[in-house]
Amino acid sequence: MRCNICEFRCEILEGRTGRCGMYTNKNGKIIERFPHSYLFLFPISIETMPILHFYPRHKVLQISSIGCNFKCTGCISEVLIKNVESASEILKKIPPERIIKKAKDENCIGITFCINDPIVSHHSFKELAKLVKENNLFVGCSTNLYFTEESLRELTPYLDFVNVGLKGFSDKIYQEFCKVPSAEPIFRNIKILYKNNIHFEVSVPYIKGKENEIIDIAKSLSSISRDIPLQIMRFIPLGDVDMHLEPSIKEAEKVCEELRAYLDYVYLFNSPGTEYLNTTKNGKIIIKREFYGPMGARILEYTKDYHKIKIVGKISESVFDEEGFFGGYRITRAMEMILAILTAIGVKDKETIGNIWKETLNESFMKEFHEVWGGEKTLYDYLNVVRYVGKLAKNEENAEELINYIIKKMKEIEKIREKIKKVVNVYYSMGYPLFALNGSRFENKLVEFVGGRSLNKEIKRKGKPGVNISVEELNKLNPDVVFISGFLSCPEDDFIEYCNKHSISIKALKDKKIYRLPVGWDFGSPKWILGLMFIANKIYPKIYNFNIQKEANEFYERFYETSFEISNRSFYK
Template sequence: MGCDEEMKCSICERGCVIPAGGIGACGMYGNKEETITELFPDKYLITTPISVETMPMLHFYPGGKFLQISTAGCNFECAGCISTVIVREMDAASKILHKLSPAEVIKKAMDNECCGIVFLMNDPLASFPTFVEVAKTAKKHGLLVGFSSNGYFTCDSLNRISEVLDFANIGVKGLSNQAYRQCGGSTPEPVLRNINALYERGIHVEVSCIHCNHNQEELASLARKISEISREIPLQIMRFIPLESADPLLEPAIRETEELRNILLKHLDYVYVFNSPGTEYLSTFCPDCGEVIFKRDFYGPMGAKLRAAGVGLAEGNICPNCGRKLNFKGSGAIELYREEGFQGGYPFTRALEMIEAILIAIGAEDKKKVLRAWEEVLSGNGLMKLHHDIQNPETYISLIRHFGELIQHAAAAEKLAVYMETKLMVIKQALVNIKKKPRVYYAMGKPNFCLNGERFENQLIEVAGGISENKKISGSGRPGVGITYEVLKSLNPEVIFISSFLSSTVEDFYHEFPEDMLNIDAVKNHRIYTHPGPCWDFGSPRWILGLMHIANVLHPEMFSFDIISEAKMFYREFYNLNFNVLDCNRSFGKPSSKWRWKA
């Protein structure tokens, strides 16, 4: 061969043909001296303990504590990807990524008393040689090994990893060639082939797939395909969250995804609904008798969290009620592990997007400036400080000024900060002598999912002259906890707000209330509200618009902010965009599905 010979990458089925000195589509492999070489070996963005449901994995060592490892990059580029900030915007050469040998990774897992390691958030195919070596070292130390992947392995790469693999979550993009071409692939056939191969090799497999407003038939076909392998393979339906450039109209209602789940049960024994706070379909029910085996809560995008409820598994992984053998591997954890703040899983990507949200609002159009801010926050204890500072309006505004200085956009940051402080002051001064404060409950998705009392949304309620009923509810979760309707009835809130991140329509929300709950003051008096735009109450500086909206609702005798006019001004001044609510999706960072980085 000559020194300018092209080489074909055999790690994933995209099969990039890479010229000498070039790199593949994922940006993680290059052709060096006629060899496909990993460009950033042993470099990690995250190594932190998580519970296995955060992965998410539901039928493997329930509640188990695993060490999450994540790098950067991905072999796919999917519209609305929840990991865009780390797979497309993170620089894999950044000092944020820390170098660890396989032995050091395994030592960290063992020091944290983890029962295994799991690769998630970006695809292990992007750092395949690194992951294989870590997996081999883990097996030598008796640790379990798993990953979340799009499953686009070649037969050769699947053979290499399956020798040391115990469990896998395979994300299917759809069953059409078009679905895969949109992500950079060509056909779903390699993924279906690999799911079957993993199952036949005794590796525990769970399958996930996005539910959009147009792909119900594809999901039904996928369920039938999986059932041909085994009815007992769990299917995780990920209700689509429109992020980045994704069309907001692709997002289905929670009830629509739940209805689809019930249809798919004709083909599979276990079908779960994700990204839908308050749904009961994150829990495991016995396929024969319907007993609740494990009860779970929504735990941020793509995640679930085991609760100390449900009957659990009897010895031999059978239903204690009817004796049905259930498709679980490993016993449940004695003590449930809970991550703190932005630690682990997809909430980490939300943290990066919240930083990006501030930077974009103060005029950052260069990803290098965003990377600089990420590098600062992710050094030392910056992530925990961020989690604290974003929960209070005043400290949030301080963050705006801090990041403005950091990226040399101080004037733009000051302009934004002053605008927000002025609105805050108007509201606070008007409420100085307020005597009657309405009791307010803040939900996400459904009425029975209560946002944690200390969260930012509840601070906005109090700033706007309300009493946060959420602060009376105990329990831990991220971003909240499921409660019973009896608890909600005892609170009897006068006003209910629905989170603008993972929301329901007000009409759907009303329909969730049982008959005996219709006399709650907020329901009886039709005082249930969501915000005019998404992410207007958390995650981006647009919360100032949400605060004005809350003030209007709670004290119409005092406030009459023209919210749409304010939004138009905000978008014009801070995003240089025309405001159109139809272009606004669930992104914290990107203000519109039409917003783009400058080249």
């Protein structure tokens, strides 16, 4: 029996599944394995989807299931894509009526299916979309758009806004990165969206060395309309992808500037501190935005004449801030943080991983977990999470081994810390210099634990995971030492060049005390204990003297059964 929902058109035998793992052949009929079953259901600001030109700053109800028909390397949602059987344990059956009621109760303007692709839940999404429209709400989704023409036309009467996730322009890039034979059906479907007056924006990862792919996309879109917003996702290597494919923010900005020759609205994501998230017209900023987590943005301010740009609906006057990990793709990072603990304590069984996600993906635990990474909890509270996860996995012995290792290093630092005579002022950025991490973030807890003073705590405005500040603010802070996040990072040379270009004059720059954390060493993973020692050495080199290479080798061999090597930005690697 052939499945005709996406262009793979899988031939599925009785009782078996197709490529995505989400459909089966039952009695000669293709059906969903998990109809009307969802993993997440919570309100988000539409820019975290992300959609920038459709009812900006309004609230929509995000729904997500599991699985995908693509197998893209470096996917930000890989924990939901590669682990269908594990993740299926945490799906919840939610009827359409309940989703619509939730959307109305939360004062959402509509619902959106994102994080994974609605292609894998086509029948449920179509039924839901029809009822949503009957209730005068909007319907949207994020999709790779690899629908068959007939299945897409089943949805078009109900769709209002779509984020089309392209992977490139050529068949070659789709074959290489997604194991997809051709890009042609996707560009055919883009024209169908346009002809049906459905608002859509196009997102595409910028992979280093693949600049021509993005330029060809821009040329193709401009032949339809220069007004189509193009979102450039600076590629963040996750999963099994090598670091060398990640472009710097500086390199990505250069590409964005080239793309503006073809399209009027080009935006750069995953690049904290960039100005290429702003909407401009004739050199004037119309809508000013800042980085708001992976693949997310947030409006800071806008001019009264924003209606002069191509935009659907009015900008909401109220601002909605998602709580904790809830909102856009941040929840997938939380799932990976749990996976990082499980990996370090030797848990690899997919069924066990699924059961633990089932136990931890609830509002109560996620709120507490977020407090560890971005709230009032301490470094020692993280160890309680490790102990809890170890208990759930029935692997308490390995969990305690990890806990004892971390405690031993922390006690060493606490003892040495008593020798500090003069406190050093530290500023922690992510990406470019003017994006300051929230003072309550985990990275700043590391700074304070070794005896440094976190200047980030003097910045009152908060974002996710931080905020843009001005040159004047940074100069006034005048840090002795600057750290650049190990997650969404920036090479030291680019950082220094930015400082010089923007008249940033701080002591750390003059004294050459700007340091980039090794990947994964300051957030999201038990490897933060290595980052703690790294930070200690850099802030107080006269009293701390950890042999970082030796410590890293020991840690990786002991808890990852491999030699120390930074492969990519996955927390669990």
